[in-house]
Amino acid sequence: MAASAPPPVLPPQTLRSSQIADLLGWWLGRRRRFRVIGQSMQPLLQPGEEVLINPQAYRQRLPQPGDLVVAQHPGQPDLRLIKWVAYRQGEACFLRGLNETASTDSRTFGPVGRAALLGQVICRLP
Amino acid sequence: MLKQAISQFQTWFPAPAVHAHCDGPCGVYDPSSARVAAEAVLSMTKKLLDLEPPAAGDKAASIAYHNTFSRYTAIKEEQAQITKDELLILWTDYFKPVHLEQFPDLHDTFWKAAKLCSACKVEVSLQHAHELMEAVQKIHGIFWATKNRDVSWYTAS
Secondary structure (H helix, E strand, O other): OOOOOOOOOOOHHHHHOHHHHHHHHHOOOOEEEEEEEOOOOOOHHHHHHOOEEOOOOOHHHOOOOOOOEEEEOEEEEEOOOEEEEEEOOOOEEEEEEEOHOOOOOEEEEEOHHHEEEEEEEEEEEO | HOOOOOOOOHHHHOOOEOOOOOOOOOOOOOOHHHHHHHHHHHHHHHHHHHHOOOOOOOHHHHHHHHHHHHHHHHEEEEEEEEHHHHHHHHHHOOHHHHHHHHHHHHHHHHHHHHHHHHHHHHHOHHHHHHHHHHHHHHHHHHOOOOOOOOOOOOOOO
């Protein structure tokens, strides 16, 4: 039988709004908030929207394909990116934008190591 | 109430930025860029196969031979990678689930074409270089069919 291509992972379609527990986590310093700049995560996230991330998310487990993440740009450590994990190979994640024609991502800068992931995006704020 | 308070807080204390970085949503796709690179792979493969080794003891001819061989190989390698990059951009950026319904073997076609790019890098294979051109031609047909445009296949060489 001929081999066939692996099924593609679908990008995230939704991101929930924050709940009381998320706000409490933020207040306790267990969540960090960021403001989205740029258009590569449209239509899910619009420029100017804010999100909360869990910086501890990948301490115990590896990122999964489909996760929304905030990562450091491999070539510009002071530049934070918001992307989704298209696939993972070992500890390296291949990151993509949602609006692919408007995205600079792993197609340009290659896979990103686990250490460069600043956390998982868990909800929008508010 | 809580939502309003958060919104007010966000206005007063803007959050640090995360970049959903943009390099221009041009949306311009054309399989011809893959075709040009694949043609270069085929051309370099032919040239490598046609290259005659120099007579033993002719140092100048030997240097020229190895220099030419290296250049052809480097170009073949580079153009095969460009072909792969161009195909992957088409596959992942242009094609949408609706196209998959129209062409159920779309994923398999691209996957095999990308594998052929790798084979053309690893080998000096006329067969695989021709198969890569055939794969790019097939993708050309699929691509323009999704746009309901009749664009005939042609090659530069």
